[in-house]
Amino acid sequence: MERISNCSKAISKWSKDQYLDKKKAIANLKMSLDSELSKPVADNPLISSLNLALLQAYKAEEEYMRHQSRQMWLSLGDCNTGYFHAAARGRSARNRLSMMEIADGSSVYEEEQIAEVIAAYFSEIFATSSIDCTATVQSALKSKISGEQNEMLTVPPTEAEIRAAMFSIHPDKAPWPDGFYSAFIPGRAISDNVLITHEFLHYLKTTKSKKRSSMAVKSDMSKAYDRLEWSFIECVLSTLGFHEDFVTWIMNCVTSVSYSFLINDAVLGRVTPQREIRQGDPLSPYLFIMCSEVLSGLCSKAQQDGTLPGIKIAKNSPSVNHLLFADDTMFFIPTDRRSCTKLKHILALYEVASGQRINTDKSFISFATKTTSLMVMLKAVLTAVPSSAMTCFLLPIGLCKMIQSALTRFWWDSNTGKKKMCWLSWDTLTKSKGMGGLGFKDIQTFNIALLVKLPWRMLTNPNCLLFRVLLGKYCHKAPLLKVQLVKGASHRWIGILAGRDLLASHIGRAVGEGTEIKVWSDAWMSTTSHIIPYGPLKECTNDLYVSELINRGTCEWNKEMISRIMPDFVDDILAIKPSKTGARDSYIWYPAKYGVYSTKSGYAAAIAKEPLDNNSPLDSFDWH
Secondary structure (H helix, E strand, C coil), rough: CHHHHHHHHHHHHHHHHHHHHHHHHHHHHHHHHHHHHCCCCCCHHHHHHHHHHHHHHHHHHHHHHHHHHHHHHHHHHCHHHHHHHHHHHHHHHHHCCCCCCCCCCEEEHHHHHHHHHHHHHHHHHHHCCCCCCCHHHHHHCCCCCCCCHHHHHCCCCCHHHHHHHHHCCCCCCCCCCCCCCCCCCCCCCCCHHHHHHHHHHHHHHHHCCCCCCCEEEEEEECCCCCCCCCHHHHHHHHCCCCCHHHHHHHHHHHCCCCCCEEEEEEEEECCCCCCCCCCCCCHHHHHHHHHHHHHHHHHHHHCCCCCCCCCCCCCCCCCCCEEEEEEEEEEEEEEEEHHHHHHHHHHHHHHHHHHHCCCCHHHHHEECCCCCCCHHHHHHHHHHHHHHHHHHCCCCHHHHHHHHHHHHHHCCCCCCCCCCCHHHHHHHHHHHHHHEEEEECHHHHHHHHHCCCCCCHHHHCCCHHHHHHHHHCCCCCCCCCCCCCCCCCCHHHHHHHHHHHHHHHHHHCCCCCCCCEECCCCCCCCCCCCCCCCCCCCHHHHHCCCHHEECCCCEEHHHHHHHHHHHHHHHHCCCCCCCCCCCEEEEEECCCCCCCCCCHHHHHHHHHHHCCCCCCHHHHCCCC
């Protein structure tokens, strides 16, 4: 690490020297060029050579200033050396530290003293507590990594893989994911927990129960990455069943770290952490999620033994006692003394084992019927995931119009803030370019298209927690595609049904074993269009399922039965191949090429349903 630090300092010095050399070279070339141009007899080859050398020197200076300014315009074609100089100077001025006030109220002014204060602060945060966490981790987790998976993980990377990884890094940016979370677990979406949380908060707001009072507890981890113990990370990886070699590799990546501080362009101080995972490291989000499984496991175990039972929002819904949101956790528990004591005990165990610490300033409790659902939702969920609003909720028409108005004003008004006339209506602007519009999104329609993703996931992944919670509350009398809106439903459920209505008119079934498809009420006759066979011809076949048209032994169609019951559809049905391996019946979204719903295809389908204005005089408007 000392050699790396020395190398960094040497490169920094070399870079500054090179910049000074470039400035001198430009000055010398300009003097030589002026001298040649002032001579009575011009030496054209020499002048051409000096011009070329000066141009190359300017380009080298421009590239250096681009790196210093940290702007991306040059890579996109804007060459503006003066701008980059100003950006670099402005950035340097903003980042300059002239003094620092410490905890006792005194101030330090020297760069070395400032570095000592910063180093002391981070040394305290990164100091390990050296607590044995084995018992806590092993009580919460079980081995999940198979031998085949370990074999794959411990295969040494090839030169081609290393090269591909290195050259995939942007030359002017940090490696992915640059410190930001993403929904990187297959089959899951962060919006699921948003929706479930909203349903539970809606329940707390509307419940009339007095004997069995409940509450929602939102906890926030302080310095979540900085306090994570290395021994805890290693214990988690080992308990999950990762191979010793793989654990060693990961821990070498985690522990081989030291920090210095860039203070007024000088590298000062040094801190060698004893715990933490690095911000911006692509490994860090994965390690943090795996470590969070310990807290989740402790809560799940307590739910199973009845000491932390959780909350059921309806008789047929599953009980839930916690949901995870990165470094935030939502707990849903009864307000009795036993549950509160158990939750406090679990949090204390997790804090001691992991090094994490609850930030009480950003944590809060909401009791049933005492705190509005909207306020809790904004503080606990939507502030962390603002982009999920339109995916999760049906926006009021008034709000959609406000967004539309803001977009309209942005499009037509000048940058001076003066309002100008809107020469075309918003409806015209949202049409495709081929129809005389600009292809802008209609806010309400786009909101619906986003909401369709929720009922689509509920249909295609019926075992997910979101579906089981909502099914138990709203769909115990009718299936999702046919259930009606009931009085007192949450705003979240209203949004799901709004998306469901668009989905139902463009969805069909692909025959697997046929046990879930009704012959006369489901669209299963085609994989490209919504076709429902007409019938039934007899009352006794009213509730007939497709599986009853298939011979169980051969998994082939029962031609005699089909000819007798559905003579007009024999050829269409025989063209369909039922599953011979017992595969489940699946859903098809007809507007998409591969039958899987996407927001783009949903928006197109929603727009296609709207009536067209055939009398518009602007269908051939020339936007150029």
